[in-house]
Structure formats: structure tokens, C-alpha cells
Amino acid sequence: MTRPWLLPILFLASGAVIAAGLIARGSTGEGVVLLVGFALLAGLNSPLVFPRSVSAAEARRRSAADGRPIVFWRPGCAYCLRLRFRLRRHARRLHWVDIWRDPEAAAAVRAVNDGNETVPTVFVAGRPHTNPDPAWVREQLTPDERRG
Structure with missing residues (x-):
């Protein structure tokens, strides 16, 4: 049951970590854009599509x-x-x-x-x-x- 969700979860987790690093360094806009991009990748690779x-x-x-x-x-x-x-x-x-x-x-x-x-x-x-x-x-x- 979790196998189909593995890739979307990895995209979200990776995006969250990278975005958090960017936001912590003061690049809030870049962090948000990056997080949205990773969320889109997660959605496209999920069974929900x-x-x-x-x-x-x-x-x-x-x-x-x-x-x-x-x-x-x-x-x-x-x-x-x-x-x-x-x-x-x-x-x-x-x-x-x-x-x-x-x-x-x-x-x-x-x-x-x-x-x-x-x-x-x-x-x-x-x-x-x-x-x-x-x-x-x-x-x-x-x-x-x-x-x-």
C-alpha cells in the first residue's frame, strides 16, 4: 500500500528540507517556489492523477x-x-x-x-x-x- 506513495512522499520530504534551508537563509520566495514545485512533482507522480x-x-x-x-x-x-x-x-x-x-x-x-x-x-x-x-x-x- 505504501509503495505507490513512496515517490510522492520523497518529493515532498526533499522539497520541504531544501525549502526550509532556503527560508532559514532568508530566501523565503525561493523556498516557497521550490516547495510548490516539489509538491507539483509529488502530485503528478501520485496515484491520485x-x-x-x-x-x-x-x-x-x-x-x-x-x-x-x-x-x-x-x-x-x-x-x-x-x-x-x-x-x-x-x-x-x-x-x-x-x-x-x-x-x-x-x-x-x-x-x-x-x-x-x-x-x-x-x-x-x-x-x-x-x-x-x-x-x-x-x-x-x-x-x-x-x-x-
């Missing part, structure tokens, strides 16, 4: 029912963050699975990526696609889903 994760089993069940792709991701992954932001509002229409919270999901990703936990790995109609182009992922949604 992504739609709520479900288990791999639940994602498969939902995908079988509605045909939507499954995205296996993990916090701190720059490529996952890129996919999330480039999908914009369409991201919530996919089924997101955090591989750090679900050992079955991590195993599924390793099984299709030569033993590596390479993310994002997107399953469309049961076929894996490692680090696909976000525009391609958006195209995999039905026309009704792309509009709304």
Missing part, C-alpha cells in the same frame, strides 16, 4: 462486458503519466490496474513483456500492447465513448 484502479480480475470482467481496453500502470511511470494526460477525459473510460497493488496484474504484465514489468501495457480485446501511442488507444474506444 489516475482513474481509480481495479484488480486485474475485475478489469477483465468489466472489459469482457463493455469491450473497453485495460491499462496496466504503476505510479511514478513517466510513460503511464504521458498516456494518462494525452488521453485526457477519455482516460476514465478505460479500466486502470495498478500493478503495484495487484500481484496478479504484475504477473500478467511480466508474462507478455519477457519477464519485465513494462508499463503501460494496454490490453485490447485480450491482446497486449506495450507503451502504445495514446492516439491509438483513444481510437480503440467505440465512437460513442470517444465523443463523451
Whole structure:
């Protein structure tokens, strides 16, 4: 449970220490700007930026029912963050699975990526696609889903 939060916590702690040092030396403005920057980095690398994760089993069940792709991701992954932001509002229409919270999901990703936990790995109609182009992922949604 703490693993997804490790990087954001480290960003906040580091930013707080450095900002405190700057403020103590009289550079209050620089310290505040630096702290805000580290807080933004923490936020971007936290699980809060992504739609709520479900288990791999639940994602498969939902995908079988509605045909939507499954995205296996993990916090701190720059490529996952890129996919999330480039999908914009369409991201919530996919089924997101955090591989750090679900050992079955991590195993599924390793099984299709030569033993590596390479993310994002997107399953469309049961076929894996490692680090696909976000525009391609958006195209995999039905026309009704792309509009709304």
C-alpha cells in the first residue's frame, strides 16, 4: 500500500528540507517556489492523477462486458503519466490496474513483456500492447465513448 506513495512522499520530504534551508537563509520566495514545485512533482507522480484502479480480475470482467481496453500502470511511470494526460477525459473510460497493488496484474504484465514489468501495457480485446501511442488507444474506444 505504501509503495505507490513512496515517490510522492520523497518529493515532498526533499522539497520541504531544501525549502526550509532556503527560508532559514532568508530566501523565503525561493523556498516557497521550490516547495510548490516539489509538491507539483509529488502530485503528478501520485496515484491520485489516475482513474481509480481495479484488480486485474475485475478489469477483465468489466472489459469482457463493455469491450473497453485495460491499462496496466504503476505510479511514478513517466510513460503511464504521458498516456494518462494525452488521453485526457477519455482516460476514465478505460479500466486502470495498478500493478503495484495487484500481484496478479504484475504477473500478467511480466508474462507478455519477457519477464519485465513494462508499463503501460494496454490490453485490447485480450491482446497486449506495450507503451502504445495514446492516439491509438483513444481510437480503440467505440465512437460513442470517444465523443463523451
